[in-house]
Amino acid sequence: MLSRVLALWLWVSFALAAFAPVARAAPQNVCKTCAGTGLAPCRPCAKSHCTAKHEVLFCSIASRCKACGGTQLAPCKCAASPKVSLDAKRAALAAWVTKRPAEIAEFMGREVAVAESAHFVLVWDVPKVDVKGVTDLHGALHLYLDRLEDFYARFCDDVGAVEKDFISKTIGLVWSREADQEKASPKYTLQPSNTESKLMGRAPVFSLFYDKGHMHEEYELHQAIVHHASHCLLSNVFNGIWSGNIKGGWADEGLAHWYENSLFDGVRHYCYVEQDTQVDFKFGKWEAGVRQALDDGKLPSVFAFTALNTTEMTPPQKMYAWALVDYLLRGPKKSFGAFARAAKEKRSFADACQAILGRSALDVDRDWRAWIAATYSATPKAR
Numbered sequence: 001m002l003s004r005v006l007a008l009w010l011w012v013s014f015a016l017a018a019f020a021p022v023a024r025a026a027p028q029n030v031c032k033t034c035a036g037t038g039l040a041p042c043r044p045c046a047k048s049h050c051t052a053k054h055e056v057l058f059c060s061i062a063s064r065c066k067a068c069g070g071t072q073l074a075p076c077k078c079a080a081s082p083k084v085s086l087d088a089k090r091a092a093l094a095a096w097v098t099k100r101p102a103e104i105a106e107f108m109g110r111e112v113a114v115a116e117s118a119h120f121v122l123v124w125d126v127p128k129v130d131v132k133g134v135t136d137l138h139g140a141l142h143l144y145l146d147r148l149e150d151f152y153a154r155f156c157d158d159v160g161a162v163e164k165d166f167i168s169k170t171i172g173l174v175w176s177r178e179a180d181q182e183k184a185s186p187k188y189t190l191q192p193s194n195t196e197s198k199l200m201g202r203a204p205v206f207s208l209f210y211d212k213g214h215m216h217e218e219y220e221l222h223q224a225i226v227h228h229a230s231h232c233l234l235s236n237v238f239n240g241i242w243s244g245n246i247k248g249g250w251a252d253e254g255l256a257h258w259y260e261n262s263l264f265d266g267v268r269h270y271c272y273v274e275q276d277t278q279v280d281f282k283f284g285k286w287e288a289g290v291r292q293a294l295d296d297g298k299l300p301s302v303f304a305f306t307a308l309n310t311t312e313m314t315p316p317q318k319m320y321a322w323a324l325v326d327y328l329l330r331g332p333k334k335s336f337g338a339f340a341r342a343a344k345e346k347r348s349f350a351d352a353c354q355a356i357l358g359r360s361a362l363d364v365d366r367d368w369r370a371w372i373a374a375t376y377s378a379t380p381k382a383r
């Protein structure tokens with residue numbers, strides 16, 4: 001008897017499974033507004049919906065809409081039952097707003113826009129950026145959150161990291177007023193600064209003042225943010241330990257500059273903290289500088305700069321660190337991620353060479369020089 005009931009139940013299950021797609025595929029009076037989802041765009045805030053390429057989990061500007069509470073959705077007129085619970089979505093948004101955005105508003109003494117994506121929280125206070133199609137603060141907020149997510153994907157690919165390798169999201173704060181940077185930096189990055197500052201490690205944060213007197217073009221802001229995001233992500237990935245103060249400054253600063261050279265038209269940005277002593281070091285493309293040093297017999301061995309803290313490195317050493325990162329990312333064996341991990345685990349460069357490449361640091365130094373000779377031109381590229 002029991003087996004008969006079981007057999008009948010199995011048959012019903014299979015029959016339902018077999019016929020279900022056919023039944024679902026038949027487009028009987030599917031609502032054009034919601035395509036059967038039961039959810040339509042919220043009309044009262046239709047003109048100010050979040051404009052994002054990557055998924056936005058929360059947005060404080062969107063959540064100002066009283067009609068939808070930031071879900072930007074409303075039940076469709078067709079009354080199809082919604083596939084997701086709008087009430088639950090709305091409640092989650094309401095709870096989020098009472099946390100970070102409320103805390104920041106209380107500390108800063110006014111409301112500041114905040115949006116959150118899968119890997120970043122962005123606190124944005126720049127009313128306008130000079131980018132086509134971006135007309136207001138809300139648009140700029142999402143442009144930069146998207147740019148950060150784009151950068152995250154690139155970073156993971158280069159370093160060989162996956163989602164679970166990160167301990168927490170990176171928080172970025174971008175201000176249009178110097179006074180706000182001065183107020184926010186000690187609180188959120190534990191480092192007072194009127195220009196830019198960052199907190200590395202398990203819960204990374206960067207905060208910067210968009211100083212148009214220093215960053216003349218809009219892409220310079222993008223470049224500065226990429227530089228800081230590189231520091232933050234690298235400090236967080238694998239173990240939440242910043243290599244910059246445990247003798248792995250070459251990986252920390254070398255990678256931040258590597259992205260400047262790869263994604264923009266050369267190195268322009270230095271962390272302001274270290275800038276005072278670096279005023280006479282030329283910005284620009286570094287290939288020619290490194291090649292020239294090699295040709296002149298002035299290129300130091302890797303031993304000279306792979307056991308220093310970030311703040312101990314001279315500008316030329318940062319350039320050589322960049323060239324080493326370049327070799328480990330673009331050379332015959334893409335291995336920078338493993339080297340960065342070793343630096344974050346306080347292992348020496350020589351140990352890492354042996355463990356990762358099966359070669360002595362002396363051999364790696366030789367290979368690096370040969371690669372530079374074969375790859376870099378001594379003629380500076382047009383800037």
Ligand SMILES: [Zn+2]
Nearest residue numbers: 031034076078
């Ligand atoms: Zn509908």
Ligand SMILES: [Zn+2]
Nearest residue numbers: 050059061062
């Ligand atoms: Zn938004």
Ligand SMILES: [Zn+2]
Nearest residue numbers: 042045065068
């Ligand atoms: Zn709305």
Ligand SMILES: [Zn+2]
Nearest residue numbers: 253256270271
């Ligand atoms: Zn830096």
